[in-house]
Amino acid sequence: MELLKQKILKDARVIGEDILKVDNFLNHQLDIELLNELGKEFYQIFKDEAVTKILTIEASGIAISAIAAQYFKVPVVFAKKVASRNLDAETYESDVFSFTKQTTYRIRVSKKYIQKEDRVLILDDFLAKGKALQGLAHIIEEAGATLVGSGIVIEKAFQDGGKVLREQGMRVESLAKVKKMENGIVIFE
């Protein structure tokens, strides 16, 4: 998606060879106008899939999911990362290793909010090693629901998450695919 690529080239910062900081528009400060265009694009891509629910993961997947959901006219469910007194005891769970934080965390979704009949679209801000997507897909499978695919804002295509998930048969659609980052420059596929 050209608009997103231009935004990345203009406002993202590359640190080393693997960190792409987009916290001025995507995951700390949110450029709502841009998110709106991304949400519309996800709708264009998945509009024929009869999506009944969008599933994402806290915290940085929530904004794009909420905005996109306006076009799909479906609820969003976000997986929670920590056990909370207020979360329902009856949950689907999955363990996710975060390479960014070098730690494994547990994600949880209340069983009430994903039903067997649901056609679920996963949305998230980043795809790198694919562990978060795998965890979410696992939860959808546990629920007996249908995963129609995953919409990703930025895929780090130089890591193997996207490749592995596509080989496993998941439909993964990324709005920007980063081929590599070198000397502070982002090169798209």
Place this chain on the structure above:
Amino acid sequence: MELLKQKILKDARVIGEDILKVDNFLNHQLDIELLNELGKEFYQIFKDEAVTKILTIEASGIAISAIAAQYFKVPVVFAKKVASRNLDAETYESDVFSFTKQTTYRIRVSKKYIQKEDRVLILDDFLAKGKALQGLAHIIEEAGATLVGSGIVIEKAFQDGGKVLREQGMRVESLAKVKKMENGIVIFE
């Protein structure tokens, strides 16, 4: 706000005398159509305040803030709860005690995203003891920016956060004020 009160009466669950579970529409599963109405309402309340930025806190404040920001046409910044390798070193920080989780956590906002000239509106899903709002207000103060007020979806008016903050001079506008909860029933002010 009548629509919200009806939704609470219909879909929220009361546990004991102080837990109000709204995870089927506000903070786990998100009713995007409802959030849109809440966002419009916040805009009606604060539209003359020349807001330049909406500040919230991850995770459950993000969705309502992103949706409301479409009406204000301003960016959202969400305070992060944990230190992260990808967060900028230059941050404003504040410590917040969570009565729900019985723990103190640190919230952080990159200094780049709140400027002295900013007129900041805080939005959040709940107000109880007011610790999160105080932490966010502290960050705005540190930045030398102007806090125009706080918009809250549900205020637990039987706890003292709203009272204390209003006495301190903060404009706090809550879309639903819960006076008390007893025998599983929510009673509004």
